[in-house]
Amino acid sequence: MTSTLDESTASKSAGRQKPDGGEVDIRRYISGLGSGLAGPANVIMQLSWPAVGYGVKESRVHSGSAMKHPLKRARTTFTYLAVALLGDDEDRKAYRQAVNHQHAQVRSTVDSPVQYSALDPRLQLWVAACLYYGTVDLNERMHGPLDEATADRLYEYCSRFGTSLQVRDAMWPADRAAFGRYWEKSLGEVRIDDTIRDYLLSLTRLENLPWVAQKLFAENNMFWTRGFLPPVFREKMGLSWSDAEQQRFDRRLRRLGWVEDHLPMAMRLFPFNLLLWDMRRRRRAGRPLV
16 A cells, blocks of 8 residues: 555665675565564574573563564564664664663563573674574575575675664674674574473464464464474474475475565565554654554
C-alpha cells in the first residue's frame, strides 16, 4: 500500500558509498520471506551467551517480554532491523534513544546467576555478529554464494546492526577475516544451561502463542529453527538433525529463493518496509517507538 514511498525512502538511505566507488544496495540482501523462518534460530544464537540469555529471560521490562507480549516483541525486533538497515540517520537516532530507555532497565540483580547489562557494548557486538552471520547465511542458502567484493561491502554495511546502538565503529572487526577470528573466539563463550535451554525451547515450540497457533505452526517452526542453527548451537540445545532433513531444508530454501527472485522489490522487503513506515509515522505523531 506504500510501496512507492517505501522503495524511494529506503533507497535514499540504503547504499553506503565505498572508497573504491562501489556501494551496496542493501534491499537486495533483505529477505522478508526468509527472515521469519530464520529468526528463531538467530535468537537462540544471540541468547547462547549467558549474559544475553539471562538478560532477556530475567528482563523486568514486561511490555517487551516475548513470553507475555510475543507480537509486540516481534514488532520491536523486526522494526530495529528495518531501521538499522533501511533507515536514515534520524531514524536510527530516534530508535536508539527509544531502545536505550528500555535497555537501561535490563541489568542483573544480586540474585542473577550472571552479571549483565543490556547497554554493554560487548554483548551488543555479539548480538550484531549473530545478525550479520544470519544475514549472509540466509542469503547464500537462498540465492547462492556472494562474490568477494559484494561480501566485503555487505560486511561493512552490516556494522549498522551494532553501531545503531552502543557498539562503536572501532569495535566492529576490521574485515571479514577479522570477523572470522572474532566469531571463532566468541563461540568459546557459548553456554546454554538448563534454564535458558528450557526458555528457548518454549519459544521455539511457540508456547507463548495461543494453542491453535502452536498446533498449526510449532512443528514447522522447530524444523526451520533446527535447520538454521549451526552445529555447535544445535548441539548445545540438544537438538537432532539428519542428512535427510538437511536435504529437505536445502531444497525448500532454494525454492523460496527462486520465488523471492521473481517478486517486486516492495514485496521482497515486506514486512521491513512497512515497519519502517510505521516507525516514522509513530515518530511524527509523538507515539512510543518500542
